[in-house]
Amino acid sequence: MTEGRALRAVVALALMGGVVLPILAGFAQTARAAFGVLPAIGAVDWSFEPWRQLMDLPGFGTSLRLSLATGLGSTVLALGLAAGFCALLHGRMGHGAMGRLLMPFLAAPHAALAIGLAFLLAPSGWIARMVSPVLTGWDRPPDLATVNDGWGVALMVGLLIKEVPFLLLVMGSALGQLPVRAHLAAGRALGYARGVVWVKVILPQVYPLIRLPIFIVLAFSLSVVDMAIILGPSNPPTLAVAIVRWFSAPDVGLILPASAAALLQAGVVAAAVGGWILGERVACHVGRWWLRRGGRGHGAEPGLWAASAVVAGLMGLGALALVALLVWSFSWRWSFPQALPQSWSMKLWMTPGSGWGRALQATVVIGVAATVASLVLAVAWLEGEDRARRGRAGWAQALIYLPLLVPQIGFLYGLNVLFLTIGISGGMLAVIWAQMLFVFPYVMIALSDPWRALDPQHLRAAAALGAGPWRRLWAVKLPMLVRPLMVAAAIGFAVSVAQYLPTLFMGAGRIATLTTEAVTLASGSDRRVVGVYAVLQAGLPFLAYGAALLVPAIVYRNRRGLLGGAV
Amino acid sequence: MSLELQEVGVGPKGGPPLFAAITLRVEPGEVATLMGPSGIGKSTLLDAIGGHLAHGFVVAGAVRLNGRDVLALPAEARRIGVLFQDAMLFPHLSVGDNLAFGLAPSVRGAARRVAVEAALDQAGLAGFAARDPATLSGGQRARAALMRALLAEPEALLLDEPFSRLDAELRAEIRAFVFDHLRQRGIPALMVTHDASDADAAGGVVVQL
Numbered sequence: 001m002t003e004g005r006a007l008r009a010v011v012a013l014a015l016m017g018g019v020v021l022p023i024l025a026g027f028a029q030t031a032r033a034a035f036g037v038l039p040a041i042g043a044v045d046w047s048f049e050p051w052r053q054l055m056d057l058p059g060f061g062t063s064l065r066l067s068l069a070t071g072l073g074s075t076v077l078a079l080g081l082a083a084g085f086c087a088l089l090h091g092r093m094g095h096g097a098m099g100r101l102l103m104p105f106l107a108a109p110h111a112a113l114a115i116g117l118a119f120l121l122a123p124s125g126w127i128a129r130m131v132s133p134v135l136t137g138w139d140r141p142p143d144l145a146t147v148n149d150g151w152g153v154a155l156m157v158g159l160l161i162k163e164v165p166f167l168l169l170v171m172g173s174a175l176g177q178l179p180v181r182a183h184l185a186a187g188r189a190l191g192y193a194r195g196v197v198w199v200k201v202i203l204p205q206v207y208p209l210i211r212l213p214i215f216i217v218l219a220f221s222l223s224v225v226d227m228a229i230i231l232g233p234s235n236p237p238t239l240a241v242a243i244v245r246w247f248s249a250p251d252v253g254l255i256l257p258a259s260a261a262a263l264l265q266a267g268v269v270a271a272a273v274g275g276w277i278l279g280e281r282v283a284c285h286v287g288r289w290w291l292r293r294g295g296r297g298h299g300a301e302p303g304l305w306a307a308s309a310v311v312a313g314l315m316g317l318g319a320l321a322l323v324a325l326l327v328w329s330f331s332w333r334w335s336f337p338q339a340l341p342q343s344w345s346m347k348l349w350m351t352p353g354s355g356w357g358r359a360l361q362a363t364v365v366i367g368v369a370a371t372v373a374s375l376v377l378a379v380a381w382l383e384g385e386d387r388a389r390r391g392r393a394g395w396a397q398a399l400i401y402l403p404l405l406v407p408q409i410g411f412l413y414g415l416n417v418l419f420l421t422i423g424i425s426g427g428m429l430a431v432i433w434a435q436m437l438f439v440f441p442y443v444m445i446a447l448s449d450p451w452r453a454l455d456p457q458h459l460r461a462a463a464a465l466g467a468g469p470w471r472r473l474w475a476v477k478l479p480m481l482v483r484p485l486m487v488a489a490a491i492g493f494a495v496s497v498a499q500y501l502p503t504l505f506m507g508a509g510r511i512a513t514l515t516t517e518a519v520t521l522a523s524g525s526d527r528r529v530v531g532v533y534a535v536l537q538a539g540l541p542f543l544a545y546g547a548a549l550l551v552p553a554i555v556y557r558n559r560r561g562l563l564g565g566a567v
Numbered sequence: 568m569s570l571e572l573q574e575v576g577v578g579p580k581g582g583p584p585l586f587a588a589i590t591l592r593v594e595p596g597e598v599a600t601l602m603g604p605s606g607i608g609k610s611t612l613l614d615a616i617g618g619h620l621a622h623g624f625v626v627a628g629a630v631r632l633n634g635r636d637v638l639a640l641p642a643e644a645r646r647i648g649v650l651f652q653d654a655m656l657f658p659h660l661s662v663g664d665n666l667a668f669g670l671a672p673s674v675r676g677a678a679r680r681v682a683v684e685a686a687l688d689q690a691g692l693a694g695f696a697a698r699d700p701a702t703l704s705g706g707q708r709a710r711a712a713l714m715r716a717l718l719a720e721p722e723a724l725l726l727d728e729p730f731s732r733l734d735a736e737l738r739a740e741i742r743a744f745v746f747d748h749l750r751q752r753g754i755p756a757l758m759v760t761h762d763a764s765d766a767d768a769a770g771g772v773v774v775q776l
Contacts (some may be wrong), residue, residue: 022643032764041668091622094763109688179653179655181619182653182655183655183657184619184658185614185617185619185642185649185651186649186651187643187650187668188617188618188619188641188642188643189617189619189642189647189716189721189725190643190648190668190719191643191644191646191717191719192643193641194641194642194643194645200668201657202661204659205657205658205659245703270774288664291660291664291667291668292664292667292679293672293675293679294667294668294669294670294671294672294674294679295672296643296672390635522689
């Protein structure tokens with residue numbers, strides 16, 4: 001008991017000192033600057049001047065509107081599409097098949113997917129090349145804004161390709177906890193069509209279970225930076241991108257209004273989540289009124305088919321985008337209306353010295369370090385819970401999710417200012433630590449359920465044989481959990497590889513990973529070079545997932561009891 | 568109103584049927600009983616009649632309800648109610664809303680509330696409309712489930728071991744409650760059970776699978 005308490009205390013202290021305090025300190029720093037105080041640039045007087053400057057910055061209003069429209073729009077659409085897809089295919093598609101279908105979209109980093117999508121959709125992109133000149137008559141790229149469009153449509157498509165599979169994953173596991181088949185039968189026996197039972201009976205029960213992931217999606221889409229740089233409107237961009245631009249502008253005078261905007265970004269996310277909760281209330285009332293009317297509505301099925309068709313279309317687009325990256329990275333000569341390159345080359349792949357070698361190395365080192373450290377912390381936390389024989393308190397759960405719910409830009413810049421003053425900015429350690437803020441929550445989420453599902457009888461048997469708590473951990477728990485541990489590690493590694501802002505800000509521009517390089521190069525550089533970076537960026541998570549499946553399969557090739565179950 | 572099964576067999580797609588084909592006629596207000604060892608496919612047969620067969624199973628033969636063949640219809644269009652082993656009250660709705668869920672949409676406005684109140688009253692659950700179904704006892708849940716099924720005005724009812732979770736005393740009481748309602752309304756019913764006392768109380772045809 002006491003040992004459990006000690007372990008828990010250590011983990012709690014590590015998280016307070018490593019996660020909560022830095023985030024609060026970063027916010028405090030940003031808030032100070034937002035109200036005129038940033039001694040580093042000689043600003044020492046409290047004032048509302050930065051806010052006034054912010055209002056006057058060109059495009060500010062449009063940026064704010066764009067962020068709200070793309071963020072809220074993509075979240076609502078993603079939820080609706082995922083729900084429709086689930087309603088149609090749950091129970092008709094095996095759990096394993098669904099997992100394999102979603103895996104590539106979950107693993108591919110936002111930036112790589114966005115670059116591939118830009119390669120696909122641009123006026124000179126692959127789709128235009130495939131249908132030209134036969135269908136379109138174009139022999140030159142047309143003058144159309146199919147990416148970076150002023151409405152943010154391309155950005156929303158990109159967000160949907162990442163968010164729909166994520167919501168499908170969490171819906172799938174939520175549905176696993178409900179008696180879906182029985183409730184479907186009960187509803188249909190009362191005369192309700194299948195699709196209507198989904199909307200009226202199943203979804204209201206699923207929703208509370210996936211509420212937190214929805215908030216994460218909402219917060220993320222409102223403040224996404226890398227994808228918005230690549231696919232979003234460019235002038236003016238979304239608010240988050242505008243803030244990054246202002247922060248990194250040569251004119252240091254922009255730092256104060258940028259800080260005000262960063263604080264506003266946090267406010268936007270908070271307001272959107274608040275608005276969403278109000279929307280839930282309204283939907284609950286309207287839904288109840290609608291339910292009580294008892295309409296059997298035989299017409300929901302076409303809606304489900306339409307949603308599923310859109311989801312299939314998005315997945316097709318996403319898959320093609322990843323292929324486009326590969327094709328471009330190996331192409332040599334490829335002039336416009338040709339559907340495929342006229343000549344291929346390995347040249348770019350043979351010259352790691354051109355820059356991608358170092359970026360790859362930095363990405364792997366940071367990824368492995370952040371993943372291993374997060375995994376150790378997660379195991380320590382879960383073991384602490386076990387030894388104290390206590391479940392997770394609400395505050396602890398909130399602590400884990402905190403970094404995923406607050407916008408990165410709100411505290412990262414302020415934190416970097418803080419690090420500069422104590423002289424630890426710009427190093428590998430600072431970047432690794434900043435990435436852990438986002439790696440640890442995902443590792444924890446991935447590991448918690450399998451950890452708790454471990455049959456306690458095995459541990460009682462081990463204890464009865466005289467094994468103490470440490471031996472039970474090393475000799476029973478961890479070996480039995482190799483598979484989920486590997487999966488959690490792969491997820492953590494994928495999250496690390498995908499990080500953009502933490503690397504950019506905490507690396508102070510001195511540390512280049514595949515992601516920061518790919519995003520920087522994405523606008524206007526040679527597509528073949530960008531293709532190499534993006535393929536590597538997308539390839540690393542795939543390798544990690546592959547290893548996560550392979551390692552337990554090899555280690556336990558003669559242990560059937562440990563091989564079953566889907567990812 | 569009568570429920571007719573003609574040479575009905577169920578089995579996995581492409582595989583052998585689970586049991587010899589069944590022919591049976593259940594008259595209005597009669598409760599016929601299906602008995603047999605576990606795993607023989609009694610519940611699967613009920614699933615087939617109600618339209619709830621799992622993916623990968625097929626049904627052969629014909630099921631007629633008041634003369635119309637229902638096998639080609641989707642479950643919701645068959646007008647065949649089901650009482651499950653668990654009451655299957657929807658946990659996100661109040662007890663009253665669960666009953667309203669069964670009520671036909673043609674009953675509108677204030678009449679809906681009146682109909683629900685009346686049904687609750689008949690089930691000895693007057694004043695329970697706003698309650699969370701999770702707070703009901705097993706017997707209360709079973710009665711609420713029957714009322715919900717009856718409000719949908721089914722032309723036949725399937726009983727899938729609906730009494731097996733109840734203790735002996737409650738079992739007799741709920742069973743009598745269900746059978747009385749079925750007789751009163753002249754609804755043909757088909758019951759699956761492991762308990763011979765259920766079959767005796769039903770008093771209808773008994774089919775051994």
